[in-house]
Amino acid sequence: MPSSKRTDSPAPKVPSRPKEASAPALGKAVRKLTRPTGEFYGNIGTGFWTFFIPVAIYYFYGIMVMHSGRLVVPGPSFWYDLVYTLPDGLSIRPCWGPTVVSLTWVCCQALAEIVLPGKVKEGVMLKSGRKLLYPMNGLLTFFLSHVALFLLCKYEVLTPYYVFLNMGALLTEAVITSYVMALWLYVDFGIFWERHVDDPEFEEDHGVFDCQDFFNDFFMGVVRNPRLFHGILKVPFDLKRFWNARPGLTGWVILNISYLASMYYGCALPTDNVYGVNDSLFFGVHEAKSAMLQRAFADKDPASFCQEEGSISNIGLAAVFITLAHWYYIFDYNLVEPAYLTTTDIRHDLFGFMLTYGDWGFLSRFYPISFMGFLAVQKSANGYIVNNHVFAIIGVCMYLFGMFMFRVTNIEKHLFRDHMNNGGTVDKYRSPWSTRIVFGDKKPEYILTKEGSMLLTSGYWGLARHFNYIGDLTMCIGWAIACYDPSSPFPFLPIGYCIYFWLMDCHRCWRDEVRCSKKYGRDWERYKKAVPYYIFPGIW
Numbered sequence: 001m002p003s004s005k006r007t008d009s010p011a012p013k014v015p016s017r018p019k020e021a022s023a024p025a026l027g028k029a030v031r032k033l034t035r036p037t038g039e040f041y042g043n044i045g046t047g048f049w050t051f052f053i054p055v056a057i058y059y060f061y062g063i064m065v066m067h068s069g070r071l072v073v074p075g076p077s078f079w080y081d082l083v084y085t086l087p088d089g090l091s092i093r094p095c096w097g098p099t100v101v102s103l104t105w106v107c108c109q110a111l112a113e114i115v116l117p118g119k120v121k122e123g124v125m126l127k128s129g130r131k132l133l134y135p136m137n138g139l140l141t142f143f144l145s146h147v148a149l150f151l152l153c154k155y156e157v158l159t160p161y162y163v164f165l166n167m168g169a170l171l172t173e174a175v176i177t178s179y180v181m182a183l184w185l186y187v188d189f190g191i192f193w194e195r196h197v198d199d200p201e202f203e204e205d206h207g208v209f210d211c212q213d214f215f216n217d218f219f220m221g222v223v224r225n226p227r228l229f230h231g232i233l234k235v236p237f238d239l240k241r242f243w244n245a246r247p248g249l250t251g252w253v254i255l256n257i258s259y260l261a262s263m264y265y266g267c268a269l270p271t272d273n274v275y276g277v278n279d280s281l282f283f284g285v286h287e288a289k290s291a292m293l294q295r296a297f298a299d300k301d302p303a304s305f306c307q308e309e310g311s312i313s314n315i316g317l318a319a320v321f322i323t324l325a326h327w328y329y330i331f332d333y334n335l336v337e338p339a340y341l342t343t344t345d346i347r348h349d350l351f352g353f354m355l356t357y358g359d360w361g362f363l364s365r366f367y368p369i370s371f372m373g374f375l376a377v378q379k380s381a382n383g384y385i386v387n388n389h390v391f392a393i394i395g396v397c398m399y400l401f402g403m404f405m406f407r408v409t410n411i412e413k414h415l416f417r418d419h420m421n422n423g424g425t426v427d428k429y430r431s432p433w434s435t436r437i438v439f440g441d442k443k444p445e446y447i448l449t450k451e452g453s454m455l456l457t458s459g460y461w462g463l464a465r466h467f468n469y470i471g472d473l474t475m476c477i478g479w480a481i482a483c484y485d486p487s488s489p490f491p492f493l494p495i496g497y498c499i500y501f502w503l504m505d506c507h508r509c510w511r512d513e514v515r516c517s518k519k520y521g522r523d524w525e526r527y528k529k530a531v532p533y534y535i536f537p538g539i540w
């Protein structure tokens with residue numbers, strides 16, 4: 001591929017858009033296994049998660065569609081019913097219609113990233129000393145995606161409650177796509193890494209070093225910023241940023257909106273007679289209900305599960321709040337899209353199954369079913385949750401606090417790093433208003449590491465080393481509380497999400513600490529002395 005058309009920046013101190021990337025010559029590439037190893041306990045840990053996570057999500061989906069979100073013990077008949085008893089679309093059998101819809105969505109998102117106008121931002125420096133370029137047209141894509149789907153529903157190409165009737169097949173499409181994609185990444189960028197040494201994004205730790213680490217490499221990834229269409233596109237197509245940010249994130253809020261529409265149209269699964277009053281809150285054994293479920297679904301046309309006319313009275317405060325809260329979270333991401341370039345996702349994580357599935361099978365499927373999916377199936381239990389105002393309001397308050405914390409902490413680090421990386425000085429830097437109102441208009445304090453990066457030690461970043469996680473950790477609990485209603489099944493599904501999120505975020509912090517202490521060595525120790533707390537100031 002002719003490298004002369006590449007516009008990714010090749011090396012520091014070179015004007016921003018050089019013509020040619022000064023990559024090492026083929027065969028002379030320096031390679032070192034400097035990427036983190038063993039973060040998920042090697043082949044055994046990653047092999048386990050590779051299969052366990054999709055199964056766990058199938059389980060959560062199963063309790064949602066067959067038990068309105070009640071926890072049940074899943075015996076063989078649970079899995080049988082999930083695959084065979086439920087109709088096409090609702091069942092987890094692969095199904096062409098939803099697969100085509102889903103993959104068309106991915107293609108349209110990719111096309112939008114390539115063709116829509118937007119600023120081009122430079123990312124942070126790679127290990128090779130280069131910087132990559134990223135198109136910043138997320139906000140436009142986000143809005144146009146909404147308009148396109150609205151038109152598709154208006155002209156009856158899709159039903160607004162499409163997701164309610166097809167989520168099982170959408171889950172399976174995501175599993176298959178994620179496995180195939182991760183395998184392709186492993187083979188193309190891993191085994192055949194030499195094909196990519198001339199790519200500007202090539203780094204010393206790319207590729208497969210030892211095939212015995214297959215599960216570890218398949219899961220964690222073997223390439224940090226795989227890019228396509230070098231020499232064809234002005235800014236090559238960055239697969240990881242695209243996959244992390246576009247189809248999955250926007251997909252999450254679109255799936256939520258579709259669940260909201262299913263409530264409006266009174267969609268309910270025919271499980272009404274399967275539960276009695278005594279079953280309404282907690283869990284049992286699936287086997288006990290299996291025969292009734294099979295009768296309930298027998299010969300039912302899924303189109304009959306939703307009404308022709310909608311009613312706004314079906315929609316409670318909790319459903320509106322969660323749809324808006326998740327929507328704003330993603331809107332906010334797109335609003336300050338460049339801030340993503342300094343996060344762990346882009347800076348450090350490689351692109352393997354953890355992210356191919358994490359973004360597509362997990363984020364864009366499990367997040368919607370955990371809250372909106374749970375609320376949408378309550379009609380089949382005791383009716384939609386519309387009267388739990390107190391719990392919904394507690395949830396709103398926790399969310400507002402969490403969202404504020406999320407935004408002000410992350411933007412503080414991003415603006416500081418961005419200013420200093422672009423040749424700014426501390427004297428000329430002014431903290432964002434959200435830092436100034438709490439900490440006053442002071443100069444930022446930081447540790448200049450030997451490695452060259454600057455670690456903020458003032459403002460929110462002076463309170464704890466991962467204080468920016470508090471926002472997310474708080475708001476998910478607010479969403480779960482909003483799903484609670486004493487007369488409906490206990491919100492195990494939303495709580496399941498919270499447990500996952502807390503474990504994932506804490507593990508992510510730990511991974512970040514290990515990585516940073518390796519990278520910064522004694523400077524990290526100095527930083528830990530300056531900012532001793534981990535997440536919660538004064539506690540941990």
Ligand code: NDP
Nearest residue numbers: 343344345347406413453454455456457461468469472512
């Ligand atoms: P951070 O944004 O905290 O990024 C960590 C990196 O920032 C470190 O590796 C280091 O990178 C740099 N850094 C660490 N300390 C400092 C400091 N004091 N000053 C300057 N730079 C520093 O982590 P994440 O990307 O994991 O999280 C970002 C946000 O995204 C969080 O709020 C998190 O809760 C949220 N999140 C949400 C998820 C969701 O599913 N909703 C999933 C994951 C995260 P370097 O090598 O550049 O120094």
